[in-house]
Amino acid sequence: MSKSKSLEEVNESVATEGKATGFRKILAFLGPAYLISVGYMDPGNWATDIAGGSQFGYALIWVLLMSNIMALLLQSLSARLGIVTQHDLAQASRETYSKFVNYVLYFLAEVAIAACDLAEVLGMAIGINLLFGIPLMEGVLITVLDTFLLLFLINKGIRKMEAFIIALVAIIGFSFVFEMIFAQPEVGKIFAGLVPSLPNSDALYIAIGIIGATVMPHNLYLHSSLVQTRKFDRSDKGIKQALKYNFIDSTIALNLAFFVNAAILILAAAAFHKNGMFNVAEIQDAHQLLAPLLGTQWAPILFAVALIAAGQSSTITGTLAGQIIMEGYLNLRIQPWVRRIITRLIAIVPAVVAIMYFGESVTGKLLILSQVILSLQLGFAIIPLIHFVSDKTKMKGFHISKTTQIAAWLIATTIVSLNAKLVFDEIKGWLESSENPTVLWFTVVPLTIGFLILLLYIIFEPFVAKSKKGIDNHSPHTLLLKIEKHKNYKKKNIAVSVDFSTADEKAILHALDLGGKEAKYTLIHVVETVGAMFYGNKISDHETTIDEKLLQDYHNMIQEKGFEVETKLGFGKPGKIIPKIINEGNYDLLIMGTHGHTGFKDLIFGTTVNNVRHRIDIPLFLVKF
Structure with missing residues (x-):
């Protein structure tokens, strides 16, 4: 089968053709990077920036600038991969590496998502606590409620989501414009901070945390997918323009x-370091001290509002990245709300346990730790990305230049080297301070060596092995209907339930084989969004439009093969709507594809087979995928 589309529900949903040249043309492409940018200003960044500013003043501004330059190059490589190959980074990895390596890379990517979401959960909870006085534990639990915001936004289309994110970014930006006015930082020292320096080993830990908080691995997966939401001319000229x-x-x-x-680091330097407060690392402490130090009550209020906006915006993009990683590496699609809750719980459980056991004072350390974890995962995302965009065959002539390759490898070497030093120092410290170092020698040390071997493998593998041909993804857009012969079947009106998954092709092929060209076929699909459940066929949202198009694609492909076919679009719960369509029509047989799972997996994957089989009066033919 041909490849599936990354973030299929919004893929190529924004038209750029037909736009006038100049500003309107650029405006059509603007948007994906703003969703990326919120990952660079999430609550985890706040913790590392505040710690860096209060401890070392303006000395680490150069780390932020260096990180930003790194981020710009790496994100442009990620966008290039998505635009040229129409694969996201996870899909490209699955195409290139073995199953075992992909499973490990997927695990590491999920750890990064969990670390990122942990920072977002804590950041939003802290913001809610500071602004409304709600206890931190309750604030953490409240963050579960934003689970469904992503589903609502993506149902409205990617442009609406981009507008919402840009509004949150604007809130953050304006808040810090006023914070800078209140803080009145020393401009000369700001420029001096652009000169590279590391006062001590603690500064290295903070610097690596800043790099991990700035150049975020999940953003590389996300950007390579989001650029594919733009529909543009696929000619060489069109790709260059994109x-x-x-x-x-x-x-x-x-x-x-x-x-x-x-601005966060400068605020910490101007408000705390300048006043001799060198150990302000907690966001809560920073909030409490802003009013007395800056002389205005607006400073802490704006700080808390910006923090909530940062947490809310980054949680949306983190969820999208999780979807891309799971679908790309595993070729596995689960219901969005299930994916969101799983991601949230992975972050909430350690946050709740840590707060219960250590108290609220541990949040700052958790935030910085989450950013260091992100930094440690960077090499496993950056190195494959550089290989892919350097590949002349994969990039169809749009591979990066030698100069860009050298710059990218220098960045990767810098990040991996810093991380290697950090890991070595940390493990050495654990072994020296542990009462039972033997346990560490047989657990942490072998695991670290294993990840080092994996890192070396993905560095050198593309130089010694050829990429596998193709990418075995499912696709609801194209079906390779290789039909050799048909058996006559007395049933002349056959219905086929389709859900735009890997099961569709087998279900349709079985139907056509059973009925031949003398039968009539009806393709049934049910839109199961919240809006569809409430408004039925009166709903007119983005997902309905996409489903109508995909169903029409199926219709056209089957009709071109010489079969009589029609389509029916239902709205609501498939388990109820499919039987209703069948019982109201004149059908002889219903064919459904099934993944063959039962019990708990029914909940996860949302199967409707059992509901349908007990509500229809005609035979049900199940095709197991």
Whole structure:
């Protein structure tokens, strides 16, 4: 089968053709990088920036600038991969590496998502606590409620989601404009902070945390997918134009993120370091001290509002990245609300346990730790990305230049080297301080060596092995209907339930084989969004439009093969709507594809087979995928 589309529900949903040249043309492409930029200003960044600013003043501004330059190059490579190959980074990895390696890379990517979401959960909970006085534990639990915001936004289309995110970014930006006015930082020292220096080993830990918080691995997966939401001319000229406009998009958005990160660090330096408060690392402490130090009650209020906006925006993009990683590496699609809750619980459980056991004072350490975890995972995302965009065959002539390759490898080497030093120092410290180092020698040390071997493998594998041919993804857009012969079947009116999954092709092929060209076929699909359940066939949202198009694609492909076919679109719960359509029609047989799972997996994957089989009066033919 041909490949599936990354973020299929919004893929190529924004038209750029037919736009006038100039500003309107650029505007059509602007958007994806703003969703990326919120990951560069999430609550995890706040913790590392505040710790860096209060402890070392303006000395680490250069780390932010360096991180921003790194981020701009890496995100432009990620966008290039998505635009040229129409694969996201996870799909490209699955195409290139063995199943075992992909499973490990997927696990590491999920750890990064969990670390990122942990920072977002804590950040939003802290913001809610600071603004409304709600206890931190309750604030953590409240963050579960934003689970469904993503589902609502993506149902409205990617442009609406981009507008919502840009509004949140604007809130963050304006908040810090006023914070800078209140803080009155020393401009000369800001420029001095652009000169590279590391005062001590603690500064290295904070610097690596800043890099991990700025150049975020899940953003590389996300950007390679989001650029595919734009529909443009696939000619060489069209691809070059898309690359150019997306680079402009990235430059503007990431510089805004740099401004926010620099503003947080400068605020901490001007308010805390200047007044001899060198150990302010907790966001709560920073909030409490802003009013007395800056002389205005607006400072802490704006700080809390910006923190909530940062947490809310980054949680949306983190969820999208989780979907991309799961579908790309595993070729596995689960219901969005299930995916969101799983991601949220992975972050909430350690946050709740840590707060219960250590108290609220541990949140700052958790935030910084989450960013260091992100930094440690970076090499496993950056190195494959550089290989892919350097591949002349994969990139169809749009591979990066030698100069860009050298710059990218220097960045990767810098990040991996810093991480290697951090890991070595940490493990050495654990072994020296542990009462029972033997346990560490047989657990942590072998695991670390294993990840080092994996890192070396993905560095050198593309040089010694050829990429596998194709990518075995499912696709609801194209079906390879290789029909050799048909058996006559007395049933002349056959219904086929389709859900745009891997099961569809087998179900349709079985139907056509059973009925031949003398039968009539009806393809049934049910839109099961919240809006569809409430408004039925009166709903007119983005997902309904996409489903109508996909169903029509199926219709056209089957009709071109010489079969009589029609389509029916239902709205609501498939388990109820499919039987209703069948019982109201004149059908002889219903064919459904099934993944063959039962019990708990029924809940996860949302199967409707059992509900349908007991409500229809005609035979049900199940095709197990």
